Amino acid sequence: MRMSRYFIPTLKEIPSDAQIASHQLMLRAGMIKQAASGIYSWMPLGLRVLQKIERIVHEEQIRAGHLPLLMPTLQPAGLWRESGRYDDYGEEMLRITDRHNRDLVYGPTNEELITDIFRGHVHSYRDLPLTLYHIQWKFRDEIRPRYGVMRGREFLMKDGYNFDVDKPSAIHSYNRHMVSYLRTYQRMGLQAIPMRADTGPIGGSYSHEFLVLADTGESEVYFDSAILDLSFEGRGVDYDSREECARHVDEWTSHYARTDETHDPETFEHEVPASQRRHSRGIEVGQIFYFATKYSAPMGAAVANAKGERVDVHMGSHGIGVSRLVGAIIEASHDDRGIVWPPSVAPFQAGIVNTASGNPMTEAACDRLYRELATSGVEVLYDDRSERAGAKFATMELIGLPWRITVGPRGLKSGQIELVDRKSGLTESFAPDRIAGELRDRLSASGLANAS
RNA sequence: CGGGGCGUGGCGCAGCAUGGUAGCGCGGCGGUUUUGGGAACCGCAGGUCGUUGGUUCAAAUCCAAUCGCCCCGACCA
Incomplete structure (x- = not known):
């Protein structure tokens, strides 16, 4: 590309609205332009980075055996009433009425839609396990968007959903996702630490968040410094092997690493030698959940098992903040002259x-x-x-x-x-x-x- | 939603107290001279001062309402 034919509207001065390095640099490098609070246009240079990240996420998901599809941004409100979340989700969900006075929502996530797809077409344990995912724009009407693409209202997210016949296979799906996420972040030149997390409005029995350490992160984190020595560099993985996936997960979760939501000072001091205790801030770039039958039961997503009994499927969901990663990578990799892209995501x-x-x-x-x-x-x-x-x-x-x-x-x-x-x-x-x-x-x- | 701040050319800002010709730096365009760390000079273009209403002979400036944006807090990929 010749720069004279390209479009990179750079800025010499720091826009006054931007507080943190990644936001300032993305504006100065002409990667994004704000359209409204928490809503951005992606300029050619920014889009190239976004698409690089997207491609890595796709490649690692497909490698793990997960299937891409694409669900719409607008969803019928009926499905959300069925799961009980139409009222539960609150003001954060953008509700829209069409010309026929039908209620729609701009999807903040896709558990309802994916469960609806599943229950219409999958009826036997023979069709399982199944993991479907997509990379699609989400909208969450945050009370206070900030930090550019790090906390936008509109954001690009990879969200995936696994369907399994029972808990042990759902746990394997959980582990498979953790491993695929570790590989994904590694390829982007990031160290993202899985930390035990709260399940929040998604709900469920357990969950890990992936955090990139950065002073400007919004989460407070506590961890054992030994985890910083772990790396996925050069590791191949057999995703079909439950034992191997579980072994990787054990390795990455055996050290204390929690966000302030689940942090327990006593356990921290008991498990981690004083010289290895770390307390810092982090940017959440992904999260995985196992929530058993939370959605399948109320929405009737069930299959016949090997004995011919109808059982609710065990599900989990998993997310990677694709647009947020652009900001997170810059936070983790810049100097006083500008951005320092890891080669894999450089425009x-x-x-x-x-x-x-x-x-x-x-x-x-x-x-x-x-x-x-x-x-x-x-x-x-x-x-x-x-x-x-x-x-x-x-x-x-x-x-x-x-x-x-x-x-x-x-x-x-x-x-x-x-x-x-x-x-x-x-x-x-x-x-x-x-x-x-x-x-x-x-x-x-x-x-x-x-x-x- | 509570608290605070700000809306003046593409970006960063001054002007507002005490109403009276809309200004500066960067950027853009043309020209000349330059050419290894965001060049210098000359010229030019670009602004209904967020919007609406009010006060006044006269409003960027005073008053009111409204919209938008940012920061702190509670919430979140």
Whole structure:
């Protein structure tokens, strides 16, 4: 992409409405524009990141054997009356009336709709286990939206629902989700810690939240620092193996880690040595629930078991805040110059900066490099504007692309083009005919195989 | 919903006390000179001062209502 043909309305000054780094940076980098309180337009650059995250979530869900579908944003109120939540959910649920005076709700979540789909088509234990999920916009009329996309009213969420014949298989679904979530966050360069959590209005018997540690997080968290040493890097998983999934879950839940909702100071002090006790803040980027027959019983979602008896299915639900993750990743990865994208979610992998616009030699070198990278599948943003070098550097650093290729007349004369690592600031020089290859090597080293 | 703050060009702000020509910086457009860390100069464009009503010869400024946005709190992916 040539920047002169793209649309990145950056801001030099910090918009006065933004309080936290991620919100400020998303506005300054031209990723989002507020339309109303808690409601945002996603500009081209922001959308690219959102879609990268979405794709990783899809890939990991599908890997775990879960099936994507797409349910509507508007839902009939009748289903919510049936489950009893039409009144229970409260003011947070946006209620709409259509021209025929029918009551609709803009879905804040989808337990009712998915249960309705299930009960209409699944009648036997032979069809189980089944996990359906989708990534769809939600609306929750929050009392006080804030922090940009971190607490919007409209937000993109992956929500999934598992249906199992009995509790042990529902627990396996729960474990499978925990593992798939750990893998998902790992791929985005995030450390998200599963913490025992309250079940809230979704209800149920148990639940974990996934938290990214950050000073600007809205949750207070208490945990054993030993959990910080765990990593899913490079682990393969057999999702069909109950034992293996349970083993991973045990490993990740054996250390004390709770939000303030479930925190118990006595247990904390009893279980965790003083030197390992941590108290900080965190951003909730996902949550998983097992709620047994809470929805299936009142809504009549039952199957025949192996003995021919009709039993209510055991369900769970699971959510990942896709749009919130954009903010959470920035909170976890930025510096005083701007965003530092983990390569897997960066809007472009690399940027090309011509430091001398109008110079035929550097322009020719940039054009050649741009074409070479683009045709070999590297997502590259070429800053071909006639700005001065300093302005281009500042823009590149603000929008946070992992690699910057700097082409200047001085270097070119001595046969050198620079490759700069956004995160470390490390600069290396290579011959013009080697630079694309060097970049591709680095991209594949960070697991981005589309570069080859 | 309770408490606080703010609405003036795309962004950041001044002007309002004491009514009388709407201003500054950034950004944008054109030109000249520049060109490795958000360039300098010259010129230009862009604002019903959130909205409605009132007071007044005259309202960005005073009064009232209303809408919107932000912050603190209770709630939440």
